[in-house]
Amino acid sequence: MSVTVKNPGLSELDELCIETIRFLSMEGVQKANAGHPGMPMGMASAAYVLWTKYIKQNPANPRWHNRDRFVLSAGHGSMLLYSLLHLTGYDITLDDLKNFRQWGSKTPGHPEYEPDRGIEVTTGPLGQGISNAVGMAIAQKYMANHFNRDGFPIVDYNIYVIASDGDLQEGVASEASSLAGHLGLDNLIVVYDDNHISIDGSTDLSFTEDRAKRFEAYGWKVLVVEGDGNDMAAFEKALKKAKAEKQRPTIIKFRSHIAFGSPNKQDTAGAHGSPLGDDEIKLIKKKFGWDPEKSFYIPDEVKAHMQKVQAEGKKAQAAWDKLFADYTKKYPELAAQFEDAAAGRLPVDLDGILPAFEPGSSLATRKASGKVLAELMPKLPLILGGSADLTPSNNTRWPDAKDFQKDARDGRYLRYGIREHAMGAIMNGISVSGLARAFGGTFLVFSDYMRGAVRVAALSKYPTIFVFTHDSIGIGEDGPTHQPVEHFAALRAIPNLLVIRPADANETAQAWKYALEHRDGPVALLLTRQGCLVLDQDKYAPATNLSKGAYVLWRGRPGLASLRHLSGEAVPALRPAGILPAEMNKGKMPSPQEQGQDALATVLLLATGSEVSVALGAAEALAKEGIAAQVVSMPCWELFEKQSRQYKDSVIPPAVTARVAVEAGVELGWHKYIGDKGVFVGMSSYGASAPGKVCFEKYGFTVENVVKAAKKSIANSD
Ligand SMILES: Cc1ncc(C[n+]2csc(CCOP(=O)(O)OP(=O)(O)O)c2C)c(N)n1
Numbered sequence: 001m002s003v004t005v006k007n008p009g010l011s012e013l014d015e016l017c018i019e020t021i022r023f024l025s026m027e028g029v030q031k032a033n034a035g036h037p038g039m040p041m042g043m044a045s046a047a048y049v050l051w052t053k054y055i056k057q058n059p060a061n062p063r064w065h066n067r068d069r070f071v072l073s074a075g076h077g078s079m080l081l082y083s084l085l086h087l088t089g090y091d092i093t094l095d096d097l098k099n100f101r102q103w104g105s106k107t108p109g110h111p112e113y114e115p116d117r118g119i120e121v122t123t124g125p126l127g128q129g130i131s132n133a134v135g136m137a138i139a140q141k142y143m144a145n146h147f148n149r150d151g152f153p154i155v156d157y158n159i160y161v162i163a164s165d166g167d168l169q170e171g172v173a174s175e176a177s178s179l180a181g182h183l184g185l186d187n188l189i190v191v192y193d194d195n196h197i198s199i200d201g202s203t204d205l206s207f208t209e210d211r212a213k214r215f216e217a218y219g220w221k222v223l224v225v226e227g228d229g230n231d232m233a234a235f236e237k238a239l240k241k242a243k244a245e246k247q248r249p250t251i252i253k254f255r256s257h258i259a260f261g262s263p264n265k266q267d268t269a270g271a272h273g274s275p276l277g278d279d280e281i282k283l284i285k286k287k288f289g290w291d292p293e294k295s296f297y298i299p300d301e302v303k304a305h306m307q308k309v310q311a312e313g314k315k316a317q318a319a320w321d322k323l324f325a326d327y328t329k330k331y332p333e334l335a336a337q338f339e340d341a342a343a344g345r346l347p348v349d350l351d352g353i354l355p356a357f358e359p360g361s362s363l364a365t366r367k368a369s370g371k372v373l374a375e376l377m378p379k380l381p382l383i384l385g386g387s388a389d390l391t392p393s394n395n396t397r398w399p400d401a402k403d404f405q406k407d408a409r410d411g412r413y414l415r416y417g418i419r420e421h422a423m424g425a426i427m428n429g430i431s432v433s434g435l436a437r438a439f440g441g442t443f444l445v446f447s448d449y450m451r452g453a454v455r456v457a458a459l460s461k462y463p464t465i466f467v468f469t470h471d472s473i474g475i476g477e478d479g480p481t482h483q484p485v486e487h488f489a490a491l492r493a494i495p496n497l498l499v500i501r502p503a504d505a506n507e508t509a510q511a512w513k514y515a516l517e518h519r520d521g522p523v524a525l526l527l528t529r530q531g532c533l534v535l536d537q538d539k540y541a542p543a544t545n546l547s548k549g550a551y552v553l554w555r556g557r558p559g560l561a562s563l564r565h566l567s568g569e570a571v572p573a574l575r576p577a578g579i580l581p582a583e584m585n586k587g588k589m590p591s592p593q594e595q596g597q598d599a600l601a602t603v604l605l606l607a608t609g610s611e612v613s614v615a616l617g618a619a620e621a622l623a624k625e626g627i628a629a630q631v632v633s634m635p636c637w638e639l640f641e642k643q644s645r646q647y648k649d650s651v652i653p654p655a656v657t658a659r660v661a662v663e664a665g666v667e668l669g670w671h672k673y674i675g676d677k678g679v680f681v682g683m684s685s686y687g688a689s690a691p692g693k694v695c696f697e698k699y700g701f702t703v704e705n706v707v708k709a710a711k712k713s714i715a716n717s718d
């Protein structure tokens with residue numbers, strides 16, 4: 001096959017490799033009859049050079065910690081990444097390329113997080129990838145400072161990104177890039193595919209600001225590569241400059257042409273998201289001197305050349321392994337910490353350090369969370385905290401926390417600024433770094449602003465911890481703009497996201513324990529602004545039950561004396577049916593059976609968070625009237641759903657159809673638990689501008705109203 005070398009910086013073999021990448025990409029899309037051929041064709045040269053000459057990687061061990069990270073932020077160009085992965089020997093076969101976008105294939109329409117196959121993050125929702133990369137760069141800087149010692153650059157890698165017009169237009173990328181500039185993340189190199197085209201047509205339709213000046217203003221180094229997307233001499237010059245930069249992140253504004261080489265489709269929006277068509281593909285192949293009848297064809301010399309990446313990768317990792325072995329001898333504790341973190345092990349047993357909160361007092365769960373972090377964070381050096389400019393409200397900063405800044409890479413508290421969406425995406429980037437994890441706070445109502453990142457975390461099972469405080473109308477005077485009502489339901493609707501809304505301080509401690517030990521996806525902690533009574537764990541079921549998602553907290557029985565939390569008197573509570581003695585109140589209370597009581601309550605009161613105390617008050621009032629109410633704390637629906645049928649039936653007995661749910665949010669979802677005869681005490685409109693207590697009263701979160709609801713539900717059930 002004859003190839004004309006016309007591009008600076010490329011050999012004949014390079015040209016052939018690039019053409020192979022282009023053609024595999026367009027053919028994958030054609031075979032699937034869906035996808036995005038234009039971007040891979042336009043960026044094939046740059047991606048090839050980056051991938052084969054700059055990115056440090058070991059295809060035999062895609063998780064090798066010291067690899068460079070590559071993020072295809074323009075995830076619609078996934079065939080570009082899959083072609084590179086296949087040609088350099090990752091676990092993507094030629095058949096996988098032919099099965100692009102098919103059910104169960106390793107080559108989904110957009111890259112989905114698969115670190116064992118070289119997919120560093122899920123991309124496709126534009127703006128997420130480049131923002132994840134900022135988190136990856138932060139994590140690299142922090143860990144380099146933490147682990148590296150003189151002569152031992154254990155953590156020493158860069159983050160490379162290919163981003164498109166859409167990436168740069170998205171607000172999340174602006175937020176993240178602004179922060180990256182502020183933090184001087186010189187380990188971040190973005191190649192911007194400046195192809196002047198997006199779906200609607202020319203970028204002149206909507207995107208005319210000076211992107212170079214914009215990034216300069218963010219504090220980035222900006223380099224420009226002109227030409228047709230194939231001047232690799234100029235591109236390499238830029239890459240070298242970017243690598244040498246020691247103060248700022250770099251963006252290379254790289255002029256390219258969508259669907260490069262296509263006689264009829266190049267530079268058209270039509271090449272963005274539709275197959276080029278068999279005839280056009282033949283024309284392209286002919287133009288480049290390829291046999292138009294051969295498809296998914298990889299010349300032997302291309303195979304051999306691109307597989308050299310494997311040998312180089314093995315060599316690079318072997319050198320690092322040797323370095324790490326010496327490091328282990330010299331710094332055994334650090335090396336052990338590194339290995340624990342890489343294996344996902346926490347350095348301490350959390351049970352030994354979780355604070356216990358004394359019953360009887362009132363403490364906002366956000367404040368309890370702050371106290372938990374104060375105990376835990378000094379012992380968890382690879383967890384990075386932060387807030388989107390609500391630190392004093394979110395209580396996310398622990399007493400000896402140090403800020404992460406350009407001149408303080410040993411800090412691990414991130415000042416995200418008022419950039420919720422970027423915070424979400426950056427935390428995701430930190431959480432896939434392999435060693436570090438992130439949590440960060442904002443008000444629950446602003447979870448909407450970061451929902452895009454929360455969803456990707458859930459889809460990809462990133463272990464990010466989202467801290468959402470001020471979780472209801474209980475926040476009071478700020479009014480309906482700041483009072484979440486639909487947000488519990490909105491977050492619970494996201495599959496794989498554990499939404500935990502603890503009832504008091506001790507449940508909050510257990511929620512943190514669960515979140516930190518849970519590595520198989522993100523967790524959202526929903527915390528109150530206002531005080532919540534700290535429940536007596538000797539009297540009620542212990543907060544360790546939180547791990548089951550929902551549990552029987554207490555059951556009133558007819559004629560029971562006042563509860564201590566309301567009246568100061570101590571009273572025995574009943575152990576509910578189906579709960580084993582060991583799981584109950586440290587074995588102090590006799591079971592209903594032992595007491596000769598009927599095992600079933602008359603009515604169930606289900607509640608979460610700050611409304612659990614209201615439900616307890618109502619249960620007591622009902623008990624005085626001779627009605628046995630079973631109070632169920634339900635901090636995490638998702639965990640409850642994972643329990644056995646038997647357990648679930650013991651907590652919410654099917655035979656008890658009189659049920660009330662109390663939650664300061666919308667009803668959506670609750671019918672599953674309260675059924676047709678149940679009554680929901682919650683919100684059906686936005687809140688109001690008034691003190692929190694007043695809001696609680698006006699919207700019916702009172703003992704009297706819950707008692708009324710219980711009686712109504714009992715009447716419904718008769
Ligand atoms: C958040 C988000 N909004 C919309 C889309 C749908 N979409 C996919 S690519 C694209 C824009 C394409 O333009 P560009 O980013 O310049 O990519 P190119 O066509 O140059 O490859 C859009 C709107 C998306 N993937 N993510």
Ligand SMILES: [Mg+2]
Nearest residue numbers: 165195197198
């Ligand atoms: Mg474009």
